[in-house]
Amino acid sequence: MSNPGIIFDESMLICVDFKEEDIIAIADECDRFTKIGFLPELEAPYLGLILHMMDLTSLNSTDNRSTTEALVDKALTYTKTTLLTDIKQIKNSDHLCSIYEYFNTSTLTPATICVSSVRVIDAIQRLRFLKQTLDIASVAGGFPMGQVPLSSQIAEVEFAISHGASEIDIVIDRGLVIDGDFKKLYNNLRAIKSICNNGEVLLKTILSVSEIGSYSLVYKTAMTAMMAGSDFIKTSTGKEAQNATLCHGVVMCEAIKTYCHKSGYQVGIKAAGGIKFYEQAISWLVLVKNQLGNDWLKASLFRIGASSLLEDVVKRLKVVLKKFQ
Numbered sequence: 400m401s402n403p404g405i406i407f408d409e410s411m412l413i414c415v416d417f418k419e420e421d422i423i424a425i426a427d428e429c430d431r432f433t434k435i436g437f438l439p440e441l442e443a444p445y446l447g448l449i450l451h452m453m454d455l456t457s458l459n460s461t462d463n464r465s466t467t468e469a470l471v472d473k474a475l476t477y478t479k480t481t482l483l484t485d486i487k488q489i490k491n492s493d494h495l496c497s498i499y500e501y502f503n504t505s506t507l508t509p510a511t512i513c514v515s516s517v518r519v520i521d522a523i524q525r526l527r528f529l530k531q532t533l534d535i536a537s538v539a540g541g542f543p544m545g546q547v548p549l550s551s552q553i554a555e556v557e558f559a560i561s562h563g564a565s566e567i568d569i570v571i572d573r574g575l576v577i578d579g580d581f582k583k584l585y586n587n588l589r590a591i592k593s594i595c596n597n598g599e600v601l602l603k604t605i606l607s608v609s610e611i612g613s614y615s616l617v618y619k620t621a622m623t624a625m626m627a628g629s630d631f632i633k634t635s636t637g638k639e640a641q642n643a644t645l646c647h648g649v650v651m652c653e654a655i656k657t658y659c660h661k662s663g664y665q666v667g668i669k670a671a672g673g674i675k676f677y678e679q680a681i682s683w684l685v686l687v688k689n690q691l692g693n694d695w696l697k698a699s700l701f702r703i704g705a706s707s708l709l710e711d712v713v714k715r716l717k718v719v720l721k722k723f724q
């Protein structure tokens with residue numbers, strides 16, 4: 400269900416004084432779990448979930464029609480062609496059932512492909528040509544800096560939706576956060592939410608956490624984005640000098656929990672930027688599971704945005720699935 404947002408309430412920005420050592424302890428615990436390793440019965444579905452929750456991304460200045468077509472083709476076929484043989488070789492029928500639950504043909508594609516607004520049409524045309532469907536997410540709002548007028552942000556979001564994007568990953572003007580102008584940030588995001596087809600188009604707001612600075616500013620930005628109606632809060636553009644850490648994730652989860660408690664709406668979390676290895680993805684999954692609960696372990700509430708993670712997850716899955724053969 401889409402988050403409709405609530406009226407701006409400054410008191411919702413008040414947050415606890417986040418203690419670095421507490422946050423690090425929570426994040427370290429997630430990493431520790433991942434390092435210890437999981438039984439294959441658990442690791443296989445976790446990796447399957449990661450595939451299913453992935454926004455397979457290409458956001459390069461050199462992207463063009465053919466690279467976008469290749470991205471669509473990869474999303475539709477890479478996992479299937481690489482893994483189906485391994486799945487079919489599983490001998491134990493109990494395992495086969497549980498594995499198929501996670502690896503049926505519909506979950507062998509990522510949640511979306513994520514591209515720039517001008518590339519959405521290329522992806523849609525390729526899907527039409529192939530007679531296939533796949534959700535398309537578009538970054539927008541002057542990605543990655545967000546230093547454009549609101550009218551330009553709105554025009555770009557309308558452009559992406561009119562070409563077929565069903566999800567918008569919007570960047571924010573980080574200057575507003577640094578200036579403490581959360582009301583203006585709220586109004587800007589509210590204006591963008593209002594053109595998301597009554598919640599039919601998912602709004603994912605990119606916080607760029609490493610540029611914002613303190614944990615309390617991350618919390619306030621997350622809360623503002625959710626009050627304005629964001630369906631997801633997303634860590635990073637992938638273009639910042641530093642990517643998001645699990646510690647930033649802890650603070651975002653805190654904000655999501657509080658918003659859910661006060662408003663009754665569940666908002667999703669998207670980790671993105673520099674996630675290239677399956678261990679990193681599993682650590683984020685464990686964080687979300689521990690902090691928000693199993694409810695969040697689905698594509699409607701958890702995403703990992705990554706340009707170079709798919710191969711590593713599939714490679715690891717081939718190793719894990721062998722244990723069932």
Ligand SMILES: O=C[C@H](O)COP(=O)(O)O
Pocket residue numbers: 456458513635636637638671672673674704705706707
């Ligand atoms: O939204 C997704 C990010 O831009 C992906 O970043 P990445 O290229 O570091 O995986």
